[in-house]
Amino acid sequence: MIQGISIYEILTVTTVLFFIGVYGFLTRKNLISMLISVELILNASVVNFVVINKYLYPDMLQGAVYAIFIIAVAAAETALAISIIINLYRQINSVEVKDTEVMKH
Amino acid sequence: MDISYIILIPIIPLVVFLLLGIFNQKIKPGISGYVGVFGLLASTTLSFYAAYQYFFVYGKVDGVFQTFSEKTVWMNFTDTLHIDMGILVDPISVMMLVVVSVVSLMVHMYSRGYMKGDEGYTKFFAFLSLFTFSMYGLVLATNLFQIYIFWELVGVSSYLLIGYYYTKTAAIAAAKKAFIVTRFADFGFLIGILIIGFYTGTFDFETLNNPEGSVILNWAATSFMGLSVITWALILIFIGGAGKSAMFPLHIWLPDAMEGPTPVSALIHAATMVVAGVFLVARLFPMFYFVEDGFALNIVAYVGAFSALFAAIIAITQTDIKRVLAFSTMSQLGYMMLALGVSGYEGHEGVGYMASMFHLFTHAMFKALLFLGAGSVIHAVHSNYLKDMGGLRKYMPITNITFLIAALAIAGVPPLAGFWSKDEILVAAFEHNKLIYYVGVFVAGLTAFYMFRIYFGIFWGKERTYDHKPKESPLSMTLPLIVLAFLSVTAGFIPFSEFVTADKAGFEAHLNYPLAAVATGVGLIGIVLAWIFYKNENSLSDRYAKAFGPLYKWASDKFYFDEIYMFVAKKILFKRVSEPIAKFDKKYVDGTMVGIGNKTVLTSKKIKGIQSGKVQDYAFAFIAGVVVLALVFIYLWPN
Numbered sequence: 049m050i051q052g053i054s055i056y057e058i059l060t061v062t063t064v065l066f067f068i069g070v071y072g073f074l075t076r077k078n079l080i081s082m083l084i085s086v087e088l089i090l091n092a093s094v095v096n097f098v099v100i101n102k103y104l105y106p107d108m109l110q111g112a113v114y115a116i117f118i119i120a121v122a123a124a125e126t127a128l129a130i131s132i133i134i135n136l137y138r139q140i141n142s143v144e145v146k147d148t149e150v151m152k153h
Numbered sequence: 154m155d156i157s158y159i160i161l162i163p164i165i166p167l168v169v170f171l172l173l174g175i176f177n178q179k180i181k182p183g184i185s186g187y188v189g190v191f192g193l194l195a196s197t198t199l200s201f202y203a204a205y206q207y208f209f210v211y212g213k214v215d216g217v218f219q220t221f222s223e224k225t226v227w228m229n230f231t232d233t234l235h236i237d238m239g240i241l242v243d244p245i246s247v248m249m250l251v252v253v254s255v256v257s258l259m260v261h262m263y264s265r266g267y268m269k270g271d272e273g274y275t276k277f278f279a280f281l282s283l284f285t286f287s288m289y290g291l292v293l294a295t296n297l298f299q300i301y302i303f304w305e306l307v308g309v310s311s312y313l314l315i316g317y318y319y320t321k322t323a324a325i326a327a328a329k330k331a332f333i334v335t336r337f338a339d340f341g342f343l344i345g346i347l348i349i350g351f352y353t354g355t356f357d358f359e360t361l362n363n364p365e366g367s368v369i370l371n372w373a374a375t376s377f378m379g380l381s382v383i384t385w386a387l388i389l390i391f392i393g394g395a396g397k398s399a400m401f402p403l404h405i406w407l408p409d410a411m412e413g414p415t416p417v418s419a420l421i422h423a424a425t426m427v428v429a430g431v432f433l434v435a436r437l438f439p440m441f442y443f444v445e446d447g448f449a450l451n452i453v454a455y456v457g458a459f460s461a462l463f464a465a466i467i468a469i470t471q472t473d474i475k476r477v478l479a480f481s482t483m484s485q486l487g488y489m490m491l492a493l494g495v496s497g498y499e500g501h502e503g504v505g506y507m508a509s510m511f512h513l514f515t516h517a518m519f520k521a522l523l524f525l526g527a528g529s530v531i532h533a534v535h536s537n538y539l540k541d542m543g544g545l546r547k548y549m550p551i552t553n554i555t556f557l558i559a560a561l562a563i564a565g566v567p568p569l570a571g572f573w574s575k576d577e578i579l580v581a582a583f584e585h586n587k588l589i590y591y592v593g594v595f596v597a598g599l600t601a602f603y604m605f606r607i608y609f610g611i612f613w614g615k616e617r618t619y620d621h622k623p624k625e626s627p628l629s630m631t632l633p634l635i636v637l638a639f640l641s642v643t644a645g646f647i648p649f650s651e652f653v654t655a656d657k658a659g660f661e662a663h664l665n666y667p668l669a670a671v672a673t674g675v676g677l678i679g680i681v682l683a684w685i686f687y688k689n690e691n692s693l694s695d696r697y698a699k700a701f702g703p704l705y706k707w708a709s710d711k712f713y714f715d716e717i718y719m720f721v722a723k724k725i726l727f728k729r730v731s732e733p734i735a736k737f738d739k740k741y742v743d744g745t746m747v748g749i750g751n752k753t754v755l756t757s758k759k760i761k762g763i764q765s766g767k768v769q770d771y772a773f774a775f776i777a778g779v780v781v782l783a784l785v786f787i788y789l790w791p792n
Contacts, residue, residue, distance in 0.1 A: 070776060074769050082768075109302060152766030 055103040059096070066092035079133045079143045083126065090122045154211035155522050156221045162250060163289035166194045166282040173279035182274040186265040189278035193261050193285060197254035203598060207247045208652055218244050218657040220359060224295045232532050233354045240293040241358060245435055246654040248782040249292035252517045255640070256424040257285045259633035264416045266629035267532060277317060279721055281420070284310035288425050292432065294357040297346045297390075304342070304397070307426045308335050315413040319331065327409035334406040338396020345389030352382050362439040364498070372444040380445065389447035391434060391456075398430025398486045405714055407483055411537075415528030418475060421605050423482050423524050424517035430512055431489045436710045438506055438655055442498050454494020458592045462486030463712070465599035469606065470698075470709035473537045474527050476519070477607050480565070484596060485516050491593065492578040495585035496655060501548040503655035504662065505585070506676060510575030511649040515570035518644050519562040522637035523604075526556035529630055530611055533623035539607065544616030548623040553612045555638040560608045562641045564601035565676040567669070573645035576669045583668055597672050600677030609687035 065088060072085030094115045101111020133143055140147050169192035173185050180188070212218050224239020261281060268277050287306035292738045294300035309332075316328030350356055352375055353368045357533045361368050361726045372383045392403075399407035410422050419426070434453055468480035489509045496505025534541055546553040548650060562569035565576070575597060582590040625631065650662035686694045698705045707713070 074773050074776070147767065149766040152764065 055099060056100045062092045062095045063100070065095070077144055077146065079136070079145055079148070080146065082135070083129050086129075087122065087126065090118060094118050154206065154219075154221055154242075156203075156223055156240065158199065159240050159242060159250075159293070160223075162196050162199050162203070162254075163190050163286050163293065165199075166286040166289065166488065168192070170279050170282035170286060173275050173282065177275050177279065180275050184680065185275040185278050186261075189282055190258070190261045190281065191266065193254070193258045196285070196289070197258045199540055200250040200254040201240070204247050204251050207242060208244075212244075212247075216658055218652075218659070220657075222295050222359065229353070234350060234356070236298040236356060237295050238299060239295040241295040243388075244657060245432065246292045248510060248514060249432060250289065252428075252514055253285065253288050253292065253425050255289075255468065256517050256521045257281070258418055259521060259525070259637055260416045260420040263419075263528070263630050263633040264414075266627045267416055267528055268414065273317065277414070279316070280310060280313050281417075282582070284314065284421060284426070288429075291429060294358075296358055297349060297361075298356050300436070301339075301342065301346060302431065304339065304433075307421075307429060308332060308339070308397075311335075311410070311426055314417040315410045317414055317417065318412070321412065323409075324412040327406075327412040331406040331410045334403055335396045338403050339393050341389040341396075342393020345386040345393065348382055348386035348389065353393075358436060362437065364439050364443060369439060369443045380448065382466070383440070384445045384448050387437065387444060388452060390437065391449060391453055394430030394433040394674055395456060396430070397433075397740055399425050399460075399483045400430065400456050400487065400490060401463050402714065404460065404464065405711075408476050408479045408711070411473070411479050411563050415475065415524060415531060418479070419521045419528065422479065423520040427482060427486060428489070428513050428517070431486060431493065431509060434490070434493050435506065435510060438493065438496075439498070441493075442496070442655070450494050450496075452494075454491050454586065454589060457487045457490025457492075458589045459487070460484070460489060461596045462592050462599075463487075465596045465603065466708050467711050468603040470705060472538060472539050474530070474542075474607050474611065475524075475537055476480030477603060478527060481523075481600065481604065482520055485512070485520065485563070488578055489513055489516070489598070490576070491589055492581055495582050497585070498655050500656065500658065501660050501662075503660075504577060504650070505581030506655035507650050507653055507662070508574060508581050510653045512571075512574035512578055514647075514649070515562070515574045515641070515704055517643045518637055519559040519569075519641040520642055522555060522634060523563065524561040525630070525634055525637065526552050526559060529626045529634065530556075532626055532630070534619060535621075539610040541617060542611045543614040544612070545623060546612040549612075549625045551625055551634060555631075555634040556608060556612065558638045559641055560604045563604055564599055564680060565672055566680075567673060568642075568645065570641050570643070572643035572673065573671075574649075576664065576672055577650075577662065579668050579672050580665045583665075590765050594672060594675055598675040598679040601676040602683050605680045605683030606687050613688055614687075632716060651683060693703060732791060 069085045069088030069090075069092060072088065073082050076082045076085060097111045097115045097118070101108060105111070136148060137143055140150065169188055173180065175190060206212070207218075221242040222239055224237040224241075226235045227238040228236040230236075252667060261278070264281065265275065268274055271277065284307060287303050287310055288305035291300055291307060294303060310330040312328050316325050317329050318324045346356065349361070353361065355361060355368070360366055363369065368383070372381050375382045377385055383448060394400075396403040407422060407427070411418055413422075441447065464480040464483035464487060468477050468484065471477045471480060489512050492505045492512065494505070494508035496507075496509065497503050498506075529549065530542065530545060531537055533545070533549060533552075536542070558569065562571040565572045567573075579593050579597070582593050582614065648662070651659040686697075710716075
């Protein structure tokens with residue numbers, strides 16, 4: 049608990065962070081940038097878990113445990129996404145999202 | 154009487170057919186000929202044994218020939234209505250076994266010589282065996298459906314054999330014509346069978362033909378358009394028979410069928426298959442006779458008499474010898490039909506039935522002989538036309554004499570076979586219907602005239618210049634001629650009336666001297682006229698042809714029946730009926746289906762832009778959806 053800062057301020061920050069991530073995911077042209085945006089979305093939710101746990105149920109730990117769990121999953125997911133992007137780059141020599149349209153065929 | 158061995162009679166040709174058909178390429182032609190001949194020889198021996206056993210040993214009980222049958226249920230509809238497969242042994246089926254066996258065996262032997270060196274030699278024998286098998290099956294059938302199955306099988310064999318020279322356009326056209334015309338007639342036959350099955354509840358010949366049975370006693374139960382439904386069914390069945398037996402107006406296929414090899418014409422289109430129609434009427438004779446006082450039988454009589462006259466007139470004008478024989482066959486089949494038509498049932502009343510079967514028997518012998526003789530001549534001079542023949546008696550003595558015997562037999566000169574059977578037919582006609590009798594006598598004269606016209610044309614007359622000097626055919630061809638000539642002389646002495654009669658009891662037949670004298674006299678007049686006209690080349694025949702003018706032209710073009718059929722088929726059926734229907738089908742039925750397909754493609758083309766393949770578009774759609782759902786849940790969802 050941080051003195052002088054209520055749960056509303058922190059939730060506002062995470063919401064802003066979340067929508068920055070969504071905006072970035074929709075508008076970035078580079079796959080890596082999109083991946084970073086996804087990480088932003090995930091981090092926003094992780095912060096939410098921790099904050100809500102701390103402010104609403106101070107004597108419980110589930111929120112913090114879930115935060116660590118999500119971080120682990122996010123790391124694995126990022127590794128997977130990066131490997132996909134690298135393989136894609138080998139195929140089409142580009143990490144631009146518009147070039148990945150060829151995959152629909 | 155043990156009849157189980159009779160089943161072997163049709164089985165043997167079937168086995169031969171399968172053997173020759175499957176190993177078509179591997180069997181040497183010499184061997185396949187022997188396989189065919191010996192297979193049939195076995196069948197013939199069995200047929201004669203069966204005939205002996207039936208007619209002389211076991212068949213007659215208390216003065217009446219019994220009917221034996223053995224069958225298994227093949228398809229079951231109800232307790233009474235089922236289709237059986239089996240064999241039926243009664244006087245006419247045994248008689249037909251003998252006829253088919255003898256003619257088929259002779260034709261097999263003859264074909265070994267006639268078809269020598271032909272490419273499809275083995276195939277030819279395979280088809281002949283198939284035909285023989287089907288014909289045996291037809292005569293032994295126990296019920297209407299079984300006879301129908303074999304009926305179609307002989308049709309197929311006939312189609313295959315007419316179209317045997319399949320590189321010849323005319324042969325293919327003739328084969329198709331024969332098949333389509335007979336198929337068209339068989340459509341009537343099938344409907345007749347179905348009507349019988351529906352209204353009587355049985356297909357079985359023994360049940361149907363029982364004069365005291367419920368079918369014949371209750372014929373009046375249901376009527377349709379003023380006639381009993383059973384009469385309608387019999388008329389429809391007769392249409393089927395008329396198609397096979399080339400009765401007017403379904404005769405158009407028979408002359409064209411002469412495109413097939415000559416032995417085939419002898420076997421199928423003279424002696425056996427074409428009599429299937431006569432056989433069918435004879436098979437159902439009690440029904441024809443008793444139902445509606447023989448209304449259907451009268452139709453048979455008049456159609457037969459008209460066909461006999463009609464065909465005999467055309468036969469006078471034809472120049473292709475095989476076509477003359479074809480029209481002669483049609484005329485003689487008409488004779489058999491009219492004899493059935495004027496026949497009664499019991500005792501001496503049934504003389505017409507007996508005469509018809511008798512004529513079928515003798516006609517098979519001498520007409521097969523005529524065809525085989527004609528084949529021998531064609532083999533020697535390589536032409537079907539009278540104009541290429543003449544004076545052949547010096548080169549082909551055996552063919553000459555056997556042909557003369559057959560011609561005398563068909564002309565009704567005593568004591569040859571044709572005289573006896575024709576006399577019985579005329580007696581039957583005289584007793585029942587004077588008009589038909591006069592037609593019969595006139596046709597007898599015409600028959601003698603046209604037969605001796607071609608006889609003199611071939612063997613006498615002016616000698617032509619031949620490319621190759623014609624020589625007598627080999628023994629394999631002349632031996633059947635001699636055997637058949639012997640039968641043509643002697644077959645008439647069989648006391649047929651004791652064996653094959655409508656009520657199966659037999660009666661004493663006597664020669665009716667005045668009628669026999671008239672018939673013979675008319676026949677002799679025909680022969681003498683032919684002698685005057687054609688013995689030596691002279692202009693008499695041309696002068697008379699000119700005198701008849703358009704009438705002659707009309708007859709020589711077969712009364713334009715082919716043209717009429719073509720007109721009806723092409724100008725009316727195809728143009729007025731089929732074409733609009735085809736148009737409707739293409740435009741509306743097909744159009745609907747095509748339209749549905751096209752619309753689907755168009756719609757999918759329009760909406761396929763959604764599947765852009767851009768990840769961010771999908772993500773945007775997803776997020777927009779989530780936002781909309783969230784707004785709905787927050788503001789609109791009733792708490």
